[in-house]
Structure formats: C-alpha cells, structure tokens
Amino acid sequence: MKDTFFGFFERLAATVGSAERLTAHYKGEESCFIRFNRGLVRQPGSVTQNDCTLRLISGLKQANMELSLSGVLEQDVQRGLQALETLRAWIVHLPDDPHLLLPEQPQSTERMSQMLLPDSGTMVTDILDVARGLDLVGILATGSIGRGFASTSGQRNWFTAHPFSFDWCIYHHGDKAVKSTWSGFEWDRGVLEQKMESAQRKLAILDQPVKKLAPGRYRTYLTPAAVSDLVGMCSWGGFSASATKIGMSPLLHLSSGDRQLDPRICISENVAQGVTEDFQDSGFIRPGNVPLVAEGKLVGTLVSPRSAKEYGLENNGAGGGESPCALDMAGGSMPNAEVLERLGTGVYVSNLWYLNFSDRAAGRITGMTRFATLWIEDGKPVGPIDPMRFDETLYNALGDNLLALTREREFDLSTSTYHRRSTESTRVPGALIDAFPFTL
Amino acid sequence: MFEKTAERFRECIPSVDFCSLRVVREQTEVMAMLRGVLQPPSSREDFGGMVTVIHGGGLGYAATSDLSTSGLNQAIARAKKWAERSALASVYDFSSVPMPHPQGTYASPVEQPFHDMSVSDCMALLKTESDKLTIDPRVVHWGVSIMYVGTDSLYLTSGGGEVFQQLRHIAPAIEAVASDGSDTQSRTMASLRGFSQQGGLEVLERSGFYSDGPRIAREALELLEAPQCPSGEQDLILDADQMMLQIHESIGHPLELDRILGDERNYAGTSFVTADMFGEYQYGSKLLNITFDPTLSEQFASYGYDDDGVQATKEYLIQDGVLVRPLGGLLSQHRAGLNGVANSRACSWNRPPIDRMANINLEEGTDSLSALIGQVEKGVYMRTNRSWSIDDSRNKFQFGCEWGREIVDGALGRVVRNPNYRGISAGFWRNLKAVGDGSTRGVMGTPYCGKGEPNQVVRVGHASPACLFSNVAVFGGV
Numbered sequence: 036m037k038d039t040f041f042g043f044f045e046r047l048a049a050t051v052g053s054a055e056r057l058t059a060h061y062k063g064e065e066s067c068f069i070r071f072n073r074g075l076v077r078q079p080g081s082v083t084q085n086d087c088t089l090r091l092i093s094g095l096k097q098a099n100m101e102l103s104l105s106g107v108l109e110q111d112v113q114r115g116l117q118a119l120e121t122l123r124a125w126i127v128h129l130p131d132d133p134h135l136l137l138p139e140q141p142q143s144t145e146r147m148s149q150m151l152l153p154d155s156g157t158m159v160t161d162i163l164d165v166a167r168g169l170d171l172v173g174i175l176a177t178g179s180i181g182r183g184f185a186s187t188s189g190q191r192n193w194f195t196a197h198p199f200s201f202d203w204c205i206y207h208h209g210d211k212a213v214k215s216t217w218s219g220f221e222w223d224r225g226v227l228e229q230k231m232e233s234a235q236r237k238l239a240i241l242d243q244p245v246k247k248l249a250p251g252r253y254r255t256y257l258t259p260a261a262v263s264d265l266v267g268m269c270s271w272g273g274f275s276a277s278a279t280k281i282g283m284s285p286l287l288h289l290s291s292g293d294r295q296l297d298p299r300i301c302i303s304e305n306v307a308q309g310v311t312e313d314f315q316d317s318g319f320i321r322p323g324n325v326p327l328v329a330e331g332k333l334v335g336t337l338v339s340p341r342s343a344k345e346y347g348l349e350n351n352g353a354g355g356g357e358s359p360c361a362l363d364m365a366g367g368s369m370p371n372a373e374v375l376e377r378l379g380t381g382v383y384v385s386n387l388w389y390l391n392f393s394d395r396a397a398g399r400i401t402g403m404t405r406f407a408t409l410w411i412e413d414g415k416p417v418g419p420i421d422p423m424r425f426d427e428t429l430y431n432a433l434g435d436n437l438l439a440l441t442r443e444r445e446f447d448l449s450t451s452t453y454h455r456r457s458t459e460s461t462r463v464p465g466a467l468i469d470a471f472p473f474t475l
Numbered sequence: 476m477f478e479k480t481a482e483r484f485r486e487c488i489p490s491v492d493f494c495s496l497r498v499v500r501e502q503t504e505v506m507a508m509l510r511g512v513l514q515p516p517s518s519r520e521d522f523g524g525m526v527t528v529i530h531g532g533g534l535g536y537a538a539t540s541d542l543s544t545s546g547l548n549q550a551i552a553r554a555k556k557w558a559e560r561s562a563l564a565s566v567y568d569f570s571s572v573p574m575p576h577p578q579g580t581y582a583s584p585v586e587q588p589f590h591d592m593s594v595s596d597c598m599a600l601l602k603t604e605s606d607k608l609t610i611d612p613r614v615v616h617w618g619v620s621i622m623y624v625g626t627d628s629l630y631l632t633s634g635g636g637e638v639f640q641q642l643r644h645i646a647p648a649i650e651a652v653a654s655d656g657s658d659t660q661s662r663t664m665a666s667l668r669g670f671s672q673q674g675g676l677e678v679l680e681r682s683g684f685y686s687d688g689p690r691i692a693r694e695a696l697e698l699l700e701a702p703q704c705p706s707g708e709q710d711l712i713l714d715a716d717q718m719m720l721q722i723h724e725s726i727g728h729p730l731e732l733d734r735i736l737g738d739e740r741n742y743a744g745t746s747f748v749t750a751d752m753f754g755e756y757q758y759g760s761k762l763l764n765i766t767f768d769p770t771l772s773e774q775f776a777s778y779g780y781d782d783d784g785v786q787a788t789k790e791y792l793i794q795d796g797v798l799v800r801p802l803g804g805l806l807s808q809h810r811a812g813l814n815g816v817a818n819s820r821a822c823s824w825n826r827p828p829i830d831r832m833a834n835i836n837l838e839e840g841t842d843s844l845s846a847l848i849g850q851v852e853k854g855v856y857m858r859t860n861r862s863w864s865i866d867d868s869r870n871k872f873q874f875g876c877e878w879g880r881e882i883v884d885g886a887l888g889r890v891v892r893n894p895n896y897r898g899i900s901a902g903f904w905r906n907l908k909a910v911g912d913g914s915t916r917g918v919m920g921t922p923y924c925g926k927g928e929p930n931q932v933v934r935v936g937h938a939s940p941a942c943l944f945s946n947v948a949v950f951g952g953v
Contacts, residue, residue: 066929068928068929070738070928072566072736072737072738072740073566073737075564075565075566076533076560076561076564076565076566077565077566077738078534078536078738078827078829079534079535079536079557079560079561080535080536080537080538080553080554080557080827081536081537081538081553081554081557082537082538082825082826082929083537083538083539083540083541084523084538084540084825085540090515097515098515098516098517098518099515099516099517099518100517100518100519100520101517101518101519101520101521102519102520103520103521103522103523103540104540105539105540105541105542105543105546106540106541106546107541107543107546110543114520118520121518124594125516125594128593128594128595128598129513129515129516129594129598130513130598132512132513132515133512134512135515156560159560163564172737172738172740172741173741173928174741174742174928174929176929202741202742202928203741204740204741206737206740210745210867210868212740214741281615281616281652281654282615282616282652282654282656282659283615283616283652283654283659283661287659291656291657293657345512388744388866388867389863389864389865389866389867390864391862391863391864391875392862392875393862393864393873393875393893393895393952394893394952394953395659395861395862396657396658396659396660396952397952397953399952399953401862401864401873402864403864403865403866403867403871405866405867422866422867422868422871424864424866424871424873424897426873428953451930452928452929452930453925453930453931453932454932474873474897475871475873475897475899
C-alpha cells in the first residue's frame with residue numbers, strides 16, 4: 036500500500052495552492068480475525084481497510100477529513116479531491132487556530148519489517164489441533180499493518196509490521212478460566228504447545244474448591260497483566276500535559292507534589308523498545324524515551340503539538356490523546372521464582388477487569404478480579420477465588436503499601452482491535468502489595 | 476453509487492448456501508469548542524462493504540472498501556474460503572439457519588436536517604453556548620460540541636433481499652470542570668454524549684443544548700464546596716441519565732445471548748443469566764418492565780432491520796419482573812434454541828454482526844419525581860454517570876455519578892460530591908421500590924458501547940424514568 040498511498044498523496048498535493056499546506060496520515064491493514072468458542076471456530080473473516088486523514092492548512096486555519104481508500108488509485112484520487120474541496124469550503128469560515136503546530140523541518144523515516152507469518156489457515160489448524168478437547172475461547176488476529184505520513188513540505192514516513200496476536204482463555208467451569216496471550220512476528224507451533232500446556236497446568240488448580248473471601252484487606256500479588264491494567268489507568272489523562280495543566284489528571288496530587296508513589300516506581304514512554312511507528316499523525320517524530328515517573332515522582336508528561344502551542348511546552352511527539360503507546364515500567368528486585376513464597380498467605384491476582392475511577396482527583400480506582408484469582412497459603416496455591424471488587428488509590432497500591440516489584444517484566448502487544456489493530460505495547464513487572472482492599 | 480454496487484453484487488453472487496453484502500457509507504462531522512477555542516473541524520467519510528458467505532455449514536466474511544466488480548469478487552472468494560475452512564470445525568451448522576431475504580426501507584425522522592445549519596452558524600452557536608460556561612475563574616476547563624453521523628446502508632442477499640436504511644444521528648455534549656487546586660469536579664449535560672438521539676437539529680432543542688450550560692457550570696462549582704456523599708445502606712433515586720447506565724450494564728449486557736452462549740468469555744465476559752432462566756427467573760421487583768424497542772423513532776439505536784436482515788419489532792425482555800426473552804439475533808437464537816430479538820448488529824462495514832443492545836428501555840411507572848422523593852426517609856438522589864465497573868458475569872457492580880443530593884424525611888437536602896453506589900445485579904433490581912412517570916423520563920443514548928472480538932463500538936439507546944431503589948450501599952470519595 037506504500038506506493039499507492041504516496042502516489043495518491045502526490046496527485047492531491049499537485050492541486051494544493053501556494054498558500055496551502057496538506058498533510059496525509061495513513062492507517063491501513065490486511066487482517067484476518069478468527070474467533071473461537073468451545074475449541075471450535077465461531078466467526079472467521081478478513082478485513083482490508085485503508086484510512087487516510089487529510090489535513091488542509093491555509094495560513095493558520097485548518098480542517099481535516101478521514102477517508103476510506105479503496106486501493107484503486109483513480110477512484111481514491113477523485114474522493115480525495117472532493118474531500119479537499121469540502122475542506123476548502125469550510126476553511127474560509129474558520130478563525131485562525133491558535134494551537135496549530137506543524138514540524139518545522141521535514142523528517143522522513145521508514146521502518147519496514149519482513150512478513151514471517153504463515154498463512155492464517157495454518158495458524159487456525161495449529162490452534163484447533165493444540166486445543167482439541169479444551170473449552171477454548173478467544174481470537175487470533177493476524178496480517179499486515181501499515182502506517183504512513185506525507186506532507187507538502189516533503190516529509191515522508193512509512194511503517195509496516197506483520198504481527199499476530201492470539202488472545203485466549205481455557206475454561207474450567209463457570210467463570211473459572213486461565214487467560215493467555217501470545218503475540219509476536221513469528222509463528223511457532225512448538226511455542227503454542229508450550230503455552231497451552233502451561234495454561235493447562237494452571238487450570239488444574241481451579242479443580243480445588245472455591246475459597247470464599249470476605250471483604251477486607253489482603254496481602255496481594257498482581258501479575259504483570261494485572262499491573263498493566265492498573266498502571267494503564269494512568270493513561271486516562273494521568274500522563275497528559277493538557278489534563279495535568281488543567282487539573283483533570285488522575286495524578287493530580289502527584290503532579291502537585293502533595294503525594295508520591297514508592298521510589299521504586301519508574302515509568303516511561305519507551306517507543307524505542309516498543310513496536311509502534313515512530314511518527315504521530317501531525318508528522319512529529321516520537322523520541323525514543325520520555326521519562327514520566329522517576330523515583331515515584333511525576334517528572335514528565337506527554338505533550339501533543341496542540342498542548343505544546345497552548346501551554347508553551349516542548350512537543351514530544353504525543354498523539355492528541357496524550358496517552359502512552361509504549362508504556363514501560365521498571366522492574367524491581369523480586370525474582371519471579373520467589374513470588375509465591377514472598378506472598379506467603381494472600382491473594383494471587385492473574386487478571387484485573389473493568390477498571391474505572393471511583394474518585395478521579397484522588398487517584399482512586401475500582402475494578403474486578405477476573406479469571407484465575409487464587410488463594411495462597413504459606414506460598415502454595417489452595418484454590419480459586421470468586422471475582423472480587425477492589426477499590427484503592429494508586430498512592431496506596433503503588434506507594435505506601437507496595438512491598439516489591441518483580442525483577443522480570445512482561446512485554447505485551449496490545450490486543451485492542453477497536454477501529455483497527457493497535458500497535459501499542461506495555462512492558463511491566465508484577466507487584467506485591469500489602470493490605471490491598473477487596474470490597475465486595 | 477449504491478445502485479451500481481447492487482448491480483455488481485448480483486452479477487457476482489456465488490453458488491453457495493447463502494451470501495449477503497452489507498454496504499455502509501457513514502459520514503461523521505464533529506464541531507467542538509474547548510476552553511473558548513474552536514477545534515479544527517473534523518469529518519470522516521467511511522465507506523465499504525462486508526460479504527458474508529454461509530456454505531456447507533461454515534460461515535465466513537470478508538470486508539473491503541474496494542466495491543468494484545474485481546473487489547467484490549475477491550471479497551466473495553475470501554469469505555467463501557473462510558466458510559469452507561470453518562465448516563470443518565464450526566461451533567454450529569450455520570447452513571441450517573433459514574436466513575431471511577427481506578425487502579424494505581427505513582429512515583430516521585428528521586424535522587430539520589443537520590446541514591441546514593452552516594459552518595458559520597454552527598461556530599456561532601458553539602461560541603454562544605461555550606461563553607455560558609465561563610461564570611467563574613475556578614471553571615478551568617469547558618467544552619461544547621456537536622457530532623453528526625449520517626449512515627446509509629444497503630443489505631443485499633443472494634435470495635433477492637434488499638434493505639436500504641438511512642439513519643441520522645445527533646450527539647451533543649456540554650462539559651464544565653471546576654478545580655480549586657486540591658479537588659476537581661466535572662458536570663456534563665450527560666456523560667458519554669448521553670443525550671444522543673436520531674433526527675436533525677431539533678435534537679439540540681430536545682437535549683437542552685441551548686439552555687443547560689449555566690446550570691452545568693454552576694453545579695460543577697457547587698460540587699467543589701459540597702461535602703462527600705454520606706456512606707451507608709440507604710434509599711437511592713437514580714435519574715434517567717444514570718438509569719441508562721444501570722440498565723445498560725446490569726440488564727442489557729447480561730441478557731445478550733452470545734454472552735450466554737460463551738462467545739464473549741475471553742473479552743466482554745459471560746453472564747450470570749443462563750438459558751434455563753427465561754420464563755421463570757424473577758429478575759427484579761414486579762415494577763420492572765424492560766423492552767427492546769426499535770420503534771421509538773427518535774431514540775438513538777432505532778432501525779427497521781438488523782444486520783442479518785431481520786425486521787425489528789418491540790419485545791418485552793423482562794415483564795412484571797420476570798425474565799422472558801434474551802437479546803439474541805437470528806443465529807444465536809438457533810444456536811441456543813431460544814427466541815430473541817432483531818439485534819444482530821455491526822459497528823460498520825469492517826466488523827461482522829454480533830448480538831448487541833439497541834434501544835433497551837425501562838417502561839414508565841406512576842410516580843412524579845417529588846412523589847419518589849417523598850417516599851424516602853434517608854437516601855441520596857444521583858444524576859449523571861461518571862464511573863462504571865462491573866464484573867464479567869455482570870453481577871457485582873460499582874457505579875459513580877457526577878452529582879448527588881441528600882434526601883432526608885422526604886425532602887431534598889444538601890448537594891453531595893463523589894456519590895457512588897455498589898451492589899449485585901440480582902438483588903439490586905429486586906429492590907426496585909418505585910418507578911417514575913413520563914415526566915421523569917429521559918430518552919438517552921450514547922455512541923460508545925464496546926464489545927466483541929474484533930472489538931466494536933456501537934450506538935445504543937436507553938429510555939427510562941427516574942427510579943427508587945431501597946437498601947443500597949452508597950458511599951462518597953476519599
């Protein structure tokens with residue numbers, strides 16, 4: 036699609052007047068999505084989509100329009116030209132945009148990876164074989180992802196990747212299940228077999244009688260998947276320059292210095308070690324690493340071009356939402372092998388679910404445990420626990436009550452497929468927390 | 476353009492048990508003013524089609540925005556290949572389902588089309604409404620916006636079915652955020668664009684877009700100085716703009732048949748409702764009557780036919796408190812051996828239809844708001860959702876509202892901040908003590924309901940009166 040996109044852009048750029056500037060941001064994919072239920076295929080299909088956002092700038096006025104491109108050049112050029120006419124008709128009515136900011140120097144980049152995945156049919160066959168006899172439910176998403184940027188200032192950026200993600204559960208009974216994800220760029224049936232065997236071993240613990248847990252505070256271990264969800268809540272404005280300036284950040288007290296997290300908490304936006312493209316939709320290049328929290332204190336925020344202009348900050352390549360796309364949290368000193376022993380007696384939370392703020396300004400979060408949540412006694416799993424609700428502030432969970440972070444961290448590609456397949460990722464450790472409150 | 480696509484499809488129909496093409500052209504426009512600054516107008520022209528093939532018991536789909544003859548033929552080939560592959564290991568023999576071949580049209584009622592308003596007039600309107608929010612320096616963030624979505628869709632089947640639908644949606648929003656440095660409080664006209672409806676510019680009038688700004692800003696400021704919501708088990712009155720969330724999360728989702736069949740267990744979750752409960756289970760008190768109602772034409776998720784071509788009709792899901800019917804489309808109904816409704820829906824051309832809520836409404840009762848309040852000795856009246864969390868079986872929930880007011884001895888008392896409540900779906904609905912009349916009813920809707928693998932966001936509608944619940948665990952902030 037690279038040549039088609041740039042060819043499309045050149046044709047439109049040729050019609051742009053001397054007082055105008057045009058940028059185009061492309062997001063496309065050729066994906067296969069295969070849903071499974073009860074170890075069988077529920078809903079398989081393919082999606083080819085090519086979306087392009089055209090932004091027309093005239094002086095300090097701007098408007099934008101996103102188009103679905105068909106991939107048929109002449110047809111797309113006609114749609115693009117129509118879109119430009121609509122944008123021109125709008126722009127004459129608009130006031131100057133005081134927060135318009137574009138790259139001063141064009142910075143062209145290209146990052147293309149090789150397709151190493153087998154045909155999706157082979158992957159489906161492997162999954163059905165390995166899951167035979169199991170109550171497996173989940174989704175395989177696979178295929179090519181492309182991102183591009185072009186501007187009349189001469190900048191050209193292109194990114195392609197060919198990842199897969201297999202996100203699944205094996206159910207034991209009722210709501211008791213073991214959740215697994217496997218994502219990457221190379222498919223290996225042997226790895227799939229290992230992961231399925233590992234999940235089946237965990238499934239055996241769910242055979243034990245359910246431990247009834249009364250509401251109260253418990254020593255608790257959150258796996259990296261659970262920590263990713265908890266820390267991910269900070270992405271709801273916590274690292275946003277705009278939300279921080281306004282006072283809408285859930286890290287309000289961290290940004291004011293009234294509160295701090297445990298000194299072991301270090302968080303950054305680490306695009307260099309993520310898998311996402313290195314440019315954002317206005318064409319700014321994302322730096323490799325943006326420190327956000329260091330030694331428990333807020334040391335940086337993600338600054339979009341609009342916020343940079345509005346607040347006089349230095350733009351650091353954030354998108355409009357100013358949320359991380361490659362969140363990286365430093366590990367601690369606790370080896371994974373010692374987690375159960377250090378937990379001793381308490382709750383082992385494999386996954387969290389449906390988190391939301393119960394008091395945003397106070398950084399207080401509620402949510403549920405999900406899948407294989409286990410009761411541990413003297414470092415040994417005793418049995419599963421029914422889903423429990425927690426309600427706790429970040430300042431307690433990752434501050435006063437944080438006991439340890441695991442040395443090892445887990446890297447996960449996002450499995451989100453809202454509108455399109457995500458290229459975001461997280462790399463976080465597990466966390467041992469004292470007196471974690473379960474309320475219902 | 477649709478006519479040519481239909482002609483091409485008819486020329487390409489393969490020799491299979493069933494084949495359909497669903498073409499969607501959706502135009503979205505958003506005009507917004509944040510903190511007094513007009514944001515760059517943004518729009519979206521989304522256009523493409525999905526081919527579905529059922530053959531030999533298997534089902535497959537392929538989506539493309541190339542609707543040329545060549546593009547359609549490629550999509551049909553891909554969908555057929557998936558149908559053939561999955562036939563060997565499918566959860567169900569989909570060829571056994573008699574798919575409909577409907578003929579029909581449907582259009583939203585529009586009194587005054589959105590595009591009757593020029594860009595200049597829209598900007599002037601936004602500025603007028605935005606200025607109403609700047610009543611105090613402690614209002615640190617304020618915004619007004621209007622989203623317009625026009626959706627044209629054509630559904631064609633290999634048996635000659637043809638359904639054309641034109642939906643027009645308006646989703647207004649007003650927000651004010653007040654901060655004193657140590658606390659931040661927000662008020663909105665309804666969170667998540669909750670006053671979204673079908674229609675034209677008349678929706679702005681119905682939603683209160685022209686009048687609500689000053690109240691919203693004033694209430695955000697009031698909240699900064701309000702005491703925390705009192706904790707304890709007490710009575711709770713929820714207004715329509717919180718009832719929409721309560722209905723959505725703890726009735727709508729658990730009644731979705733694909734959850735009950737297990738399809739969503741890896742992502743959106745399962746349900747505490749099981750297939751054997753229908754016709755017997757006492758879901759709530761006898762005052763609880765819930766309908767699937769696509770016939771309320773101004774409501775946000777009304778339509779004539781779902782995305783499997785099934786004609787939509789009003790049906791009771793819960794009647795006099797008893798669970799009677801799940802939210803399941805045609806394929807799920809056959810898989811489960813249960814009846815259902817026409818709710819097989821996709822968010823657009825690039826996602827396959829699954830069981831979704833549409834308009835899920837709570838039918839009116841007989842009490843005015845003052846009559847509801849008069850029944851409360853000690854309780855809280857809450858408005859406007861701001862936080863929502865519920866377990867994957869849709870049972871244990873905790874919801875928060877933007878604004879609350881104490882009720883003492885049948886009269887409204889102080890405004891309280893950070894009002895939250897938690898409960899378990901089954902017990903909560905059985906504690907439904909009184910249902911408001913038509914004067915308390917709000918026809919709400921939101922563009923943002925997420926579910927499915929691959930993920931989809933769809934429009935939903937929830938009309939409800941205010942309701943009174945007894946013995947609810949209520950609490951405030953830190």
